[in-house]
Amino acid sequence: METEGKTTRRGSLTVGAVDPTTGKTCEIIISHKKVQKVCSRSKGQTLDCAKNVPYALQHPRHIYEGLCRDEDETESDDAGWRCYCCIPPHAYNKDGSEREPWPNEVFLVFANVEKVAYNWYWHVCDENDSTQPKGYKTRFLKEVL
Amino acid sequence: MVMSNENFEKEVLRLAQPSGRFEPVAYYDEDGDCIEFLISNDDYYAERVDELLTVYYSRDKNEIIGSLIKGVRKLYQNVISKLPGFAIEIQDGKVRIAHLFRAKLWTEQLKQTSGNTILVKTYQKLADCADEFKAEAEASFV
Numbered sequence: 001m002e003t004e005g006k007t008t009r010r011g012s013l014t015v016g017a018v019d020p021t022t023g024k025t026c027e028i029i030i031s032h033k034k035v036q037k038v039c040s041r042s043k044g045q046t047l048d049c050a051k052n053v054p055y056a057l058q059h060p061r062h063i064y065e066g067l068c069r070d071e072d073e074t075e076s077d078d079a080g081w082r083c084y085c086c087i088p089p090h091a092y093n094k095d096g097s098e099r100e101p102w103p104n105e106v107f108l109v110f111a112n113v114e115k116v117a118y119n120w121y122w123h124v125c126d127e128n129d130s131t132q133p134k135g136y137k138t139r140f141l142k143e144v145l
Numbered sequence: 146m147v148m149s150n151e152n153f154e155k156e157v158l159r160l161a162q163p164s165g166r167f168e169p170v171a172y173y174d175e176d177g178d179c180i181e182f183l184i185s186n187d188d189y190y191a192e193r194v195d196e197l198l199t200v201y202y203s204r205d206k207n208e209i210i211g212s213l214i215k216g217v218r219k220l221y222q223n224v225i226s227k228l229p230g231f232a233i234e235i236q237d238g239k240v241r242i243a244h245l246f247r248a249k250l251w252t253e254q255l256k257q258t259s260g261n262t263i264l265v266k267t268y269q270k271l272a273d274c275a276d277e278f279k280a281e282a283e284a285s286f287v
Contacts, residue, residue: 013156016147027147032160037172039161041186050157054150067196094188102204105190110177118177119213121191121201135193 017057017084017111020065020144028057029116043096048107052088053120056109060084061131066141080113083140085133091122106133169278171242173285178218180282182242183211184274194267197249212271214245218286224248240284243275 011032019026030053039046062085085108091101101107102122109120124134133139148156167186174181189201189210197220201211214220224231228251234244246268274280 013153014146014148015150015153025147031176034174034176035157035160036162037170039157041167041183042188044188045186046157046161050154054153058150094186102190108191112176114176116176118174119179119181121189121199123191123193123199133193139193 015054015057015117017115018060018063018145020063020082025058027115028111029114031116034118042094044092044094047092047096047098048120048122051090052092052107053109053117055088056084056086056107056120057111057117059086060145061086061106062136062143063145064136064140064142065144067139082111082144084109084111085131085136087131104130106131108133169280171275171280171282173217173282175285178216178286180214180217180242180245181211182214182271182275182280182282184278184280185210194264198268198271200267200271209267209270209274214242217245220245220249221286224252227252235284235287238284239281241275242280242282243272246272246275 012029013032013035014027014029016025017028030049035049038049064083064085066081085106087101088107089101090098093099104125105122106125107120108123109117111117126132126134126136129136136143169182169184171180171182173179183201185203187203187205187210189203191199191201191213193199197215199213199215200209201213202208203210224245228248231244231248234240250265250268
C-alpha cells in the first residue's frame with residue numbers, strides 16, 4: 001500500500017488512506033502550515049499528527065460522509081467530505097509520553113472534498129457505542145464504512 | 146505520490162518547531178472553512194455542541210480551552226444578510242472571534258429549552274474568552 005515519496009504539492013505532506021468507495025488506497029494531503037500549527041502546541045499533539053492521523057486514515061473503524069445541516073442547505077455542499085473514526089492503539093500525553101487510548105473517546109480525522117485533512121482530535125464517544133463519536137446518528141449524512 | 150508512514154512521521158517531526166511559551170491563537174483554515182481558537186496547550190478532548198461549533202475541554206480541569214467554528218463562509222453570509230452592519234467588524238482583513246460567537250447568538254431564534262440554555266452559555270463563555278485574549282483571525286472567507 002505504501003510507496004516511498006517526498007514532500008509534494010506546494011508545501012504539503014501526503015499520507016495513504018482507505019477509500020471506502022473502491023477499497024483501495026487514496027492520497028490524503030496535509031499542509032505544512034497545518035502540521036506546524038498543531039505541532040507547536042505540544043509533543044503530544046505532534047505525535048497525534050505523526051502517528052494517529054495515518055492510523056485513523058488507514059485503519060478506520062468507521063467512515064462517515066457528509067454533514068447533516070439546516071434544511072436550507074443542500075447535501076451537495078458536503079459531497080465527498082469525510083470523517084475517519086478509530087481508536088488508535090496509543091494516545092500521547094502533553095509531554096509526548098505514550099499511554100493507553102483516552103477512555104470513552106475516539107480519534108477523528110476530517111478530510112474535505114479535495115482530500116485535504118484539515119483537522120483531527122479526540123472526541124467524546126457515543127454512550128451506547130464506544131467506537132463511534134457522540135451524536136454520530138444525527139451528525140453525519142451517511143456511514144460509508 | 147503517497148508518502149510511506151515512516152517518511153510521513155519523519156517529515157512531521159522535522160516540521161515540528163520547538164514549542165516555547167504558548168500564546169492563545171485563532172486562525173482561519175481555508176481547507177476546512179473553519180476557525181480554530183485555543184487559549185491553552187493543555188491536553189483536551191472535543192465535543193460537538195451544534196452543527197457549527199465543536200468545543201475543546203481540558204482533560205485536567207474539564208474547562209473550555211478552545212473551539213472549532215465550522216462553515217465560516219456560510220455563517221458570515223447568514224449574519225450579513227440579517228445584520229448588514231456586521232461587515233464593519235472586519236477590519237484590516239481580520240475579524241474578532243468574540244463577534245462571531247455573539248453574531249451566531251444574535252441571528253438565531255433559540256427556543257427556551259434546557260439544552261439551548263447550555264448552548265447559549267457555551268457560546269457566551271467562548272465569546273468572553275475570545276474577548277479576554279482579543280482573539281482575531283484572518284477574514285479571508287469574506
